[in-house]
Amino acid sequence: NAGVTQTPKFQVLKTGQSMTLQCAQDMNHEYMSWYRQDPGMGLRLIHYSVGAGITDQGEVPNGYNVSRSTTEDFPLRLLSAAPSQTSVYFCASSYGTAPVNTEAFFGQGTRLTVV
Amino acid sequence: EDQVTQSPEALRLQEGESSSLNCSYTVSGLRGLFWYRQDPGKGPEFLFTLYSAGEEKEKERLKATLTKKESFLHITAPKPEDSATYLCAVSGSARQLTFGSGTQLTVLP
Numbered sequence: 001n002a003g004v005t006q007t008p009k010f011q012v013l014k015t016g017q018s019m020t021l022q023c024a025q026d027m028n029h030e031y032m033s034w035y036r037q038d039p040g041m042g043l044r045l046i047h048y049s050v051g052a053g054i055t056d057q058g059e060v061p062n063g064y065n066v067s068r069s070t071t072e073d074f075p076l077r078l079l080s081a082a083p084s085q086t087s088v089y090f091c092a093s094s095y096g097t098a099p100v101n102t103e104a105f106f107g108q109g110t111r112l113t114v115v
Numbered sequence: 116e117d118q119v120t121q122s123p124e125a126l127r128l129q130e131g132e133s134s135s136l137n138c139s140y141t142v143s144g145l146r147g148l149f150w151y152r153q154d155p156g157k158g159p160e161f162l163f164t165l166y167s168a169g170e171e172k173e174k175e176r177l178k179a180t181l182t183k184k185e186s187f188l189h190i191t192a193p194k195p196e197d198s199a200t201y202l203c204a205v206s207g208s209a210r211q212l213t214f215g216s217g218t219q220l221t222v223l224p
Contacts, residue, residue: 042214106158
């Protein structure tokens, strides 16, 4: 089982560029989410989805878009990269429609630097 | 708003020296408290879920406990391979996990 796969692992962007972080899971999980992790601040929720076609905002959604056309994939789009978006991004999935009772499986992360 | 505070931020132990990590939380209607382990350059890895005060769970040298305001992760006779950052998270009435900033544990041989 591959679990949760994120690509790319590393990325450097110039301010103003756009890009898409890819996330795919092969566990048929309904719930998928994107977090960013910054030093001293823990993981913060950006966007989440409770199933194909359904997405919602988390704690820090500004500057990011998501869509969920299939159960397996949940890409995160940076519309116009800013240095404040330099961070490590994690995608996670879990069984059910909310992470209230079950463990979340995390990808290996994408380390993004915006210059 | 759900909040999670972990202490200490960093902890250095000698191999075999037992200790505890603390996770204090405020949440509207606790549905679950989660502990994760994160190694450098990797994503968090699930350890435990606790649902109600008084509950305890164990896995090898780790034991997690829960009260109405905090959770402890007890590490008994740690080994160098237990070195990692330990994350605590809560899930409340919203469909979200709220994470603490973690405790970085170093176990020296």
